[in-house]
Amino acid sequence: MARYTGAVCRLCRREGQKLFLKGERCYTDKCSVGRRAYAPGQHGQGRKKVSEYGLQLRAKQTTRRYYGILENQFRHYYELAEKREGKTGEQLLSILETRLDNVVYRLGFASSRPEARQLVVHNHFSVNGRKVNIPSYLVKPGDVISINEKSKSSEKIKSVLEMNASRPIPKWLEINREKLEGKVLALPEREDIDLAVEETLIVELYSK
Numbered sequence: 001m002a003r004y005t006g007a008v009c010r011l012c013r014r015e016g017q018k019l020f021l022k023g024e025r026c027y028t029d030k031c032s033v034g035r036r037a038y039a040p041g042q043h044g045q046g047r048k049k050v051s052e053y054g055l056q057l058r059a060k061q062t063t064r065r066y067y068g069i070l071e072n073q074f075r076h077y078y079e080l081a082e083k084r085e086g087k088t089g090e091q092l093l094s095i096l097e098t099r100l101d102n103v104v105y106r107l108g109f110a111s112s113r114p115e116a117r118q119l120v121v122h123n124h125f126s127v128n129g130r131k132v133n134i135p136s137y138l139v140k141p142g143d144v145i146s147i148n149e150k151s152k153s154s155e156k157i158k159s160v161l162e163m164n165a166s167r168p169i170p171k172w173l174e175i176n177r178e179k180l181e182g183k184v185l186a187l188p189e190r191e192d193i194d195l196a197v198e199e200t201l202i203v204e205l206y207s208k
Helices: 008-015 023-027 054-067 070-082 088-097 100-106 115-119 149-153 157-162 199-206
Strands: 125-127 144-147 173-176 181-186
Touching: 008 149, 054 070, 054 199, 070 199, 088 100, 088 157, 088 199, 100 115, 100 125, 100 144, 149 157
Parallel strands: none
Antiparallel strands: 125 144, 144 181, 173 181
């Protein structure tokens, strides 16, 4: 399955909630979810009765699109979550949150996850002093994520940092704005993740 390259605002409208795929635009009146709060397409405004399977599928698709994950990779994360202690759904979200591209976004080093993914691929970040350009790299408690020295002078990076300076940082992360680095304090708990989805529906879907 190829990565989606269409209009990302259609994905938000399809899921009926903001997935924050367009950065600052998502926080303004220009957000398409607020302007057209119905699914895209000619039948988007029609009333549809959603089956149990439909609810489960939407929960999975919403989560997958929120983090920008392809189907096979998402299933891999689910299988990894099953092997961990605790509730599988919560472990799945915890794993997704610890992806490097998501952590870069959470720290305010990018305005959206797609932008964070692009910055990581372009070698702008290091983990524990070592350059990492793999967006799916999973960080762990104690890891330090920093902007590479050469990238600190980039006008693009400077503008992003200025734009996101006031964004709140999750309690499982810590940021040092002077050094332009962040630290993973702990693995995120369910209450730390602001995704409006019932992860138990995903578990039910994959358990069939």
